[in-house]
Amino acid sequence: MLQSAIINSQQHVGLQKLSALAGMVHSSLGPDKKYKFIQDDTSGDSALVCSCFRIIENLEPTCAVGQLVYETVQAQQRVYHTGSGCLLFLAGAWSCAALDCLQRGISVTHIISAMSEGMDICSDVCRKSSISIQDLAVMLSERCSAAPGVCITPRVSCNLQETTKVNHKTLNIGGQRKVKLSRHFCETKSEIVSQALQPHPPGLPDIAHIAETLSHGCDKAMKLAVEAIQLQSDDNQQDGCYPVFDINKMVTCVLPGLPEQHACVVQGCIVLLSNEQASVAHHLKEQHLRVALISGDLSHTYRHLGFKMSAGVQSVGDQLNLARLSKEDEWLDKVVKLLLSLEVSLILTTGHACESLIQHCCKHHILVVEKVNSSILRTFANSTGVVPVTYATQLSKHCVGTGVQVAIWRDLSSFERKSLTAVRISTDRNAGLVTVILTSCIHGKLQALEDQFWACAYRLHHALKDRALLPGAGGTEMLCIHRLHKQVEYHREKDTGSVQHSGTADLYRSVVLRLMANGLIDYITTVMVNTGAFSKVKAWTVVSQRLQNLNGHQDIAARFPQLVLESDKEAPAAASAMKPDQKPAVKIYDNLSVKLETWRKALDLVFLVLQTDAEVITGVGQKNEENLMLL
CATH class of the missing domain: 3.50.7.10 (GroEL)
Known part of the structure; x- marks a missing residue:
């Protein structure tokens, strides 16, 4: 406790800066993208942006935490081309949670251990709630042929009794997550994703239907991605083979001056x-x-990167420039x-x-x-x-x-x-080589259109690669929050029910897990507010009501609430009274591997800043190294 008091007596500047940087991109979350101008007061140059990655890129952070955030977001964008907003938001929310824990006197070791347990819980939820795209394709085709207003629920591979039961044995199904902190944040293969992947049954899914659930508000960009994969399939037609979207054989070409409706996909x-x-x-x-x-x-x-000039060699003479020429x-x-x-x-x-x-x-x-x-x-x-x-x-x-x-x-x-x-x-x-032509009369909009296309293309690529998807529009986050709350109750019962056990560690874990869950709730409600259909208070109220429903109902439909798409005018009573010619709302889904890596990068970023702050404040020695996790 003395060591914790020393840590808490100082300011964790890194965590505060991380939270402040995350707050600048809250408005870029969600399917309704808003364009913003970023202007340089010194040079007068301006940029038109509508994504978290471009905001951070144009702000050019110079502090150590800012540079670390930039490198993390850049790594996420380079590999996945999507999820940067979620990554930075959760990093900010969980950094606030870590600051709250430090103010309560919880040590760095306990914070890292409990948050790692929370990530294991969320990873386990993702593995169990994943839906194979084969089952999803069947469900979507049935939905298209069904009468308007008919609600068809996706089939999931998890057992309801198994997922609602939370105990210490269940949490360790996937094994303890090994935390690897690196300022480069290299991509790692997820063992949980590989467990979710199973051989696909006969029959191929309808790519257009799958893509529609992954468009996330960028319908035009996703339509181009579907055209690209169809051209690749025509070039590499193999009957009975599972569709593959080869991102490496696709390139974009931006043409300013043409209207946006001239966008197309061309072979070669x-x-x-x-x-x-x-x-x-x-x-x-x-x-x-x-x-x-x-x-x-x-x-x-x-000269290539491996080339080395001979040391100490210099060219001296009056005819130096002529010699070079x-x-x-x-x-x-x-x-x-x-x-x-x-x-x-x-x-x-x-x-x-x-x-x-x-x-x-x-x-x-x-x-x-x-x-x-x-x-x-x-x-x-x-x-x-x-x-x-x-x-x-x-x-x-x-x-x-x-x-x-x-x-x-x-x-x-x-x-x-x-x-x-x-x-x-x-x-x-x-060869399956295709080019996506992107056009706009507004030059500053071309980069945003290109980013949106690549985000859609990579979402479709990873969906076909993983052969599994997650409930979107807040569905997966709600299940994770539900499981985190169950684990909080488990630690509290263990703390109060055991006389021989001190209960300190379990008490700390319940506090940390509850704060992690609040970060996920804050993420969902922020996206809901950005749609323009909710106030912040109403969004929190709706999420709280849905969490109560998850506790009281065991049907699958209640486990996949599409919160982001629903507003006051779209209550269940209104949905049941849908007009005969009105189509049901499209269900939204997320990528399994992308979401897991996004959450892990966010938590690793918090851990790196948290431990760096602690090392700066306390130093590293034999007396306090037990409170730090070595890199």
Whole structure:
């Protein structure tokens, strides 16, 4: 207790900053996205954003906690392209819970242990409440063919008696969660997700129906994702195989100046070229081209990451600049001769190409395409037999492939002040490569549209990869809150019923678990408020009523409340009086693996800041190391 008093006598600045940063993105949660302007007072530049990730990116936090938050959100966005708002909100809510615990005199060790138990509870709930997409597809097809107003409940794999029973044995089904704290927050495979995955039964799900439940308010973006997977399926048609959405074979191309309804999905890779390069593409169209792939910059100064300069070597002389120019000219001459000898007509590079080389190549009708995604480069390599090289001077006849075609897709000169031409690059083989064209007359909106599309695409990708989904619109969170409350009651009964046991640890656990549950409630109610159909007080009231219903009812329908979609005007009585021509509301579902990793990243972020604060305040030594969890 003395050590706890020392900790509590100081301010945990890190947790406070984490909570403050999370508070700035509350309005970006939920399906109803609101666009916001972020303006730099110094430069006057502004950005149009509508997601948590873009808000944090444009704020450019400079403090240590802010940088840690940015890296965490960036890692989440890079892997999943969705869930950043939920991650940061829960990190802020659970950091407030940790601060509350510290003020109550609970040690850092007890906080980490109890919150880890709470995460185990939530993970167990997700595993048991997951729904296979095969069962969901059957339910959705039945729902579409049923009469309007008929409510069909999804079939779940969990046993109701098993999920409502909470004791120490039940909580350890999946084993104790091993906490790994790292400022890089690398993706880890979830053992709970693998337990939920089972071989799919005969018959394939309707992708359009599954996608509709995962759109989360971005219907147009999800429609493009469905078109993309359908094109990939046409290219790689295999009867009886489970559908796969290969994200690595998809790329986006944004076209400013065109209305949003011109968005579409096209086979092949669409790239934008200048007039000079477009003239080369015109010359090469309808030809089978020899292609070279460069994984890096196409310039004489480029060196890969493993390259090391000799130490202590310096170039001294009055003709230094002339020497550099002569080296560049020598390199250009060597590369152009090599390309001509190998009869290369197309070069794809993941990096930049020097302007002088592009000009030389244009004179010889060689098309150079810069900044090609590395996954797209691999797709071309697999379909053409080309071996990518790091430097152009490494090219040989064994590294050059054939079977690539170039075609003019659209001339955009009439829509933009700059002269641009969209060119499609494709292979003779059906490689499943598709490009999603995103358009808007508002330049600042293009990035938000691209983010929304990738969020939908990755949700659909992970749904097909996991072959399981979770009840959405607050359903899974409600089940987790219900289980956390049950565990709080269990610890309280254990504390008061045992005479021999001191009960201190169980008392602390009940406090921490209750505060974790409050964080989930705060998340649900915030999303409800952001829909515009609830006040904060009304949202808390509705959630409290639903939690009471979960305690009193054992039917499956009561276990999956779609809170976010319901308002005062959409009470159960009104739903039963639905008009004959009115369609029932679409059920919302969430990704299993994405939600689990989002929650874990949020809790690991809290643990890292909590322990760092404690180390700064108390130091690390033999007297107090028992109160800290070693990294």
